[in-house]
Amino acid sequence: VKFSNILIYGLGLMGGSLSLALKNKFPKIKTTGILRSKLSCEEAIQLKIADKILLEEELIKNPKIWYDHDFIIFSLPVDLTCQKILSIPNDYKGFLTDLGSTKSEIITTVDKKFLCMHNYYSSHPMTGSELSGAKNSKANLYDKKLTILTNSKNTSPKAKELIKEFWEELNTYTIEIEPDDHDLILAYLSHSPHILSSIMVNWVNENKKVNYLNSKSPIPISGGGFRDMSRIAGSNPEMWGAIINSNKDQILHSLIDFQKHLNSLISILRDKNENENFWLDYFQKSKISRNEIMKLNENQ
Amino acid sequence: VKFSNILIYGLGLMGGSLSLALKNKFPKIKTTGILRSKLSCEEAIQLKIADKILLEEELIKNPKIWYDHDFIIFSLPVDLTCQKILSIPNDYKGFLTDLGSTKSEIITTVDKKFLCMHNYYSSHPMTGSELSGAKNSKANLYDKKLTILTNSKNTSPKAKELIKEFWEELNTYTIEIEPDDHDLILAYLSHSPHILSSIMVNWVNENKKVNYLNSKSPIPISGGGFRDMSRIAGSNPEMWGAIINSNKDQILHSLIDFQKHLNSLISILRDKNENENFWLDYFQKSKISRNEIMKLNENQ
Numbered sequence: 001v002k003f004s005n006i007l008i009y010g011l012g013l014m015g016g017s018l019s020l021a022l023k024n025k026f027p028k029i030k031t032t033g034i035l036r037s038k039l040s041c042e043e044a045i046q047l048k049i050a051d052k053i054l055l056e057e058e059l060i061k062n063p064k065i066w067y068d069h070d071f072i073i074f075s076l077p078v079d080l081t082c083q084k085i086l087s088i089p090n091d092y093k094g095f096l097t098d099l100g101s102t103k104s105e106i107i108t109t110v111d112k113k114f115l116c117m118h119n120y121y122s123s124h125p126m127t128g129s130e131l132s133g134a135k136n137s138k139a140n141l142y143d144k145k146l147t148i149l150t151n152s153k154n155t156s157p158k159a160k161e162l163i164k165e166f167w168e169e170l171n172t173y174t175i176e177i178e179p180d181d182h183d184l185i186l187a188y189l190s191h192s193p194h195i196l197s198s199i200m201v202n203w204v205n206e207n208k209k210v211n212y213l214n215s216k217s218p219i220p221i222s223g224g225g226f227r228d229m230s231r232i233a234g235s236n237p238e239m240w241g242a243i244i245n246s247n248k249d250q251i252l253h254s255l256i257d258f259q260k261h262l263n264s265l266i267s268i269l270r271d272k273n274e275n276e277n278f279w280l281d282y283f284q285k286s287k288i289s290r291n292e293i294m295k296l297n298e299n300q
Numbered sequence: 301v302k303f304s305n306i307l308i309y310g311l312g313l314m315g316g317s318l319s320l321a322l323k324n325k326f327p328k329i330k331t332t333g334i335l336r337s338k339l340s341c342e343e344a345i346q347l348k349i350a351d352k353i354l355l356e357e358e359l360i361k362n363p364k365i366w367y368d369h370d371f372i373i374f375s376l377p378v379d380l381t382c383q384k385i386l387s388i389p390n391d392y393k394g395f396l397t398d399l400g401s402t403k404s405e406i407i408t409t410v411d412k413k414f415l416c417m418h419n420y421y422s423s424h425p426m427t428g429s430e431l432s433g434a435k436n437s438k439a440n441l442y443d444k445k446l447t448i449l450t451n452s453k454n455t456s457p458k459a460k461e462l463i464k465e466f467w468e469e470l471n472t473y474t475i476e477i478e479p480d481d482h483d484l485i486l487a488y489l490s491h492s493p494h495i496l497s498s499i500m501v502n503w504v505n506e507n508k509k510v511n512y513l514n515s516k517s518p519i520p521i522s523g524g525g526f527r528d529m530s531r532i533a534g535s536n537p538e539m540w541g542a543i544i545n546s547n548k549d550q551i552l553h554s555l556i557d558f559q560k561h562l563n564s565l566i567s568i569l570r571d572k573n574e575n576e577n578f579w580l581d582y583f584q585k586s587k588i589s590r591n592e593i594m595k596l597n598e599n600q
Contacts, residue, residue, distance in 0.1 A: 126523045146519050173518040185510045189526050193500060197529060198586035199561045200493060205589035207557070210485045218473040219446050220594050223426045226489050227594065228528040229497060233586045234596075241580030252569040257507070259562055261499045266559060269552040280541030286498035286533045289505035294520050294527065296534075 001026055001169050002162050003071035003095065009034045009084060011044050011053070012236075013129055014099050015075030016137030019050040021170060024139045032069060034059055044134045066092050071166075073123075074098035077242035082109040085120075095159050096120040101239075102186065102247040103150045103179035110152040119159040124148040124182065125172055126190075132236035147172040150179050187250035192258065194232050194240055195251070201233040301326055301469050302462050303371035303395065309334045309384060311344050311353070312536075313429060314399050315375030316437030319350040321470060324439045332369065334359055344434045366392050371466075373423075374398035377542035382409040385420075395459050396420040401539075402486065402547040403450045403479035410452040419459040424448040424482065425472055426490075432536035447472040450479050487550035492558060494532050494540055495551070501533040 006022065008015045011033040019031045033050035035041045044053045059065050066072070066089050074081045078100045086109065088096065096119055100106050103122055110120045127145040129136065147167040151160060167174050177185070204210055204226075214221050222230075244251060265282075268274050291297070306322065308315045311333040319331045333350035335341045344353045359365050366372070366389050374381045378400045386409065388396065396419055400406050403422055410420045427445040429436060447467040451460060467474050477485070504510055504526075514521050522530075544551060565582075568574055591597070 126521065128523060128525075144519075146517060146521060148521070175513075175517045175521075177513060181509060181513060185513050185521060188504050188507055188510045189514075189522055193526050193529050195565060196496065196500070196562075197525070198583060199558065199565065200496070201586050201589040201593060203554075203558050203561050204488050205593055207488055207554075209481060210488045211592075213475075213477060213481060213485050214489075214593060217446060217475045219444075221426065221446060221448070221475075221485060222489055222594065223428060225428075225497070225532040226493050228531055229493050230590050230593065231528055232525040233583075233590045235583070235587075237580050237583035237587060240583050241577070244579040245576065248569055252566065254503075254507075255562065255566050255569065258499065258503050259559075259566060261503050262496075262555065262559060262562065265495060265499065266552065266555050269548055269555065276545065277541070279544040280537050283498060283533075283535070283537035283540050286501050287535075287537060289501040290530050290533045292511075293501060293505055293514060293530065294522065 001029060001166055003029065003166065005030045005032070005069045006071045006073065007032045007034065007066070007069035008050065008073050008075055010075035010080075011035050011040070011049055011134045012075065012239075013132050013134070013136050013141070014125070014127075015073070016044070016047075016049045016134035017139065017141035018073065018075065018099075018170075020137050020139040021142050023051075025170065032065075040134065047134060047137075049134050049137060063089055067094075070094040072096045074100070077239050078102050078105060078246040079242045081106055085109045085113050088113065094119065095162060097123045097163055099123060099125060101190065101243045103182040105246045107150060107152045107179040111154070114152070114154055117154050117156050118152075119156050120152060121155050121159045121163040122150040122152070122179075123163065123167065124150070124186075125167070128235075130231050130234040132239070143171050145172050147174050148182055149174055149176045150182055151176070183247050183250045184254075187247060187254040191243055191247055191251050192254045194235070195244070195255065196258070197230055197233040200226075201230050204230075301329060301466055303329065303466065305330045305332070305369045306371045306373065307332045307334065307366070307369035308350065308373050308375055310375035310380075311335050311340070311349055311434045312375065312539075313432050313434070313436050313441070314425070314427075315373070316344070316347075316349045316434035317439065317441035318373065318375065318399075318470075320437050320439040321442050323351070325470065332365075340434065347434060347437075349434050349437060363389055367394075370394040372396045374400070377539050378402050378405060378546040379542045381406055385409045385413050388413065394419065395462060397423045397463055399423060399425060401490065401543045403482040405546045407450060407452045407479040411454070414452070414454055417454050417456050418452075419456050420452060421455050421459040421463040422450040422452070422479075423463065423467065424450070424486075425467070428535075430531050430534040432539070443471050445472050447474050448482055449474055449476045450482055451476070483547050483550045484554075487547060487554040491543060491547055491551050492554045494535070495544070495555065496558070497530055497533040500526075501530050504530075 008019050022029050031050040032052040034056050036056045081098045081100050125147045127141050308319050322329050331350040332352040334356050336356045381398045381400050425447045427441050
């Protein structure tokens with residue numbers, strides 16, 4: 001890692017875990033965390049999440065703090081990331097990235113902010129948890145995960161090189177994907193699944209009989225399947241609200257596509273003459289699809 | 301446990317794990333496993349899954365084997381369970397149950413088989429895995445899980461008492477639920493989620509761009525959310541095909557209900573004037589729903 005003073009703007013689960021991972025792996029690097037509320041500041045100081053912890057208002061009062069750091073990482077919801085990108089001092093010469101879950105808005109903002117060659121190279125580490133906040137940070141959250149890198153048209157080759165190296169030395173795999181492609185595939189692999197998981201919990205909870213019998217049961221009437229499928233419905237609502245708002249078109253397209261699959265299976269269930277082996281065949285095909293997506297051998 | 305010789309009809313993941321749990325907790329109980337193929341028989345013998353392992357044809361040739369056991373547990377797909385119930389010797393006096401995931405068909409079959417008071421009390425332990433077969437058996441698969449018990453109109457009080465006690469001594473919680481209610485709530489909490497998980501993997505895998513970029517990536521482009529939501533799509537297709545076939549009406553109703561939720565969110569995404577806070581509110585509500593269903597405190 002070629003950076004020595006890293007500013008992490010936002011110390012939630014993602015920023016906090018990144019700071020812990022850096023402290024663990026590269027004790028010489030100094031990390032500074034920026035937080036918006038006094039309460040979270042005190043908590044982060046107590047938990048020693050970063051070497052230095054500042055309130056956002058201190059950074060606003062004293063813009064020199066930007067220049068004291070050679071790498072800035074925005075670890076904020078996508079909408080706030082875009083706001084903060086516009087507030088970067090125009091003559092800041094260090095390197096910049098974010099951990100945003102959608103890219104089109106961020107890259108549009110970067111292109112608006114920097115008219116010439118710049119050092120902003122956007123990152124999306126595919127990790128997280130349904131838990132949120134600095135207190136749930138884990139030094140190994142990034143271990144062996146995938147970081148998707150996305151450039152704007154004026155990203156410098158040096159920024160690409162150093163930021164890619166940064167993620168690889170942090171023990172993540174990397175792949176570069178264009179902003180629109182990123183947002184399309186993430187709609188399928190993350191954003192729409194998040195909505196589907198949320199629908200599931202509301203759909204179950206609003207059925208009176210299910211709700212009543214579940215409330216009478218000594219433990220939830222749920223096998224591992226429902227438990228795992230509903231897990232992400234417990235995630236941070238602010239973060240996910242911002243993600244959906246910043247990728248509505250791709251999510252809409254992917255959900256319309258999902259709707260077609262669902263409607264066709266509902267027609268099959270309605271059809272009293274359905275082939276007895278339909279579901280066996282469908283689940284066999286599904287198993288193959290899952291093995292392909294997750295790159296598993298047949299026997300795993 | 302008041303039983304001393306237990307016959308487990310079917311030694312897949314569920315039957316195999318049950319046998320291992322019995323051997324662990326109650327070493328005096330003798331277990332016999334019945335298998336349909338020679339190959340699985342040899343594997344089960346090698347893995348010492350049960351004290352005695354027999355081919356199904358031996359049981360058919362020698363029906364005396366039924367009477368050597370005081371408790372019979374069918375651990376088979378629902379359709380086969382119904383077939384085997386019809387083959388129980390009419391004068392068998394021991395206790396009987398199954399591990400079936402749907403109850404209406406099984407209870408209808410039990411009512412057809414036994415015209416007077418009988419010792420059949422149906423069970424549904426809410427556990428399992430996307431892995432299948434005796435080789436994946438685990439002695440702790442049932443630990444602290446929920447077993448739903450379902451009676452037929454002529455189930456004897458003694459069968460209810462002993463079979464409930466059996467599951468509780470095996471360290472599972474129990475609740476009794478009527479067959480139709482069981483199948484309704486399981487459609488919501490297990491069967492339809494299984495179909496939704498299967499749709500998800502096919503929907504993702506059939507999108508060319510997603511498929512292409514995922515194939516280029518060093519590891520799957522999937523956070524924990526998609527990985528967990530797609531896990532059950534890798535389950536045993538035979539078992540799940542039989543489950544869906546035996547609960548089509550309830551599954552159809554619940555999926556039509558899910559479809560309404562999905563359609564309404566698609567309309568929201570289509571509406572360009574949508575309230576900026578819609579998704580924040582929706583995810584806040586979802587988090588509350590999930591905490592209610594899973595009986596979690598707000599901070600868990």
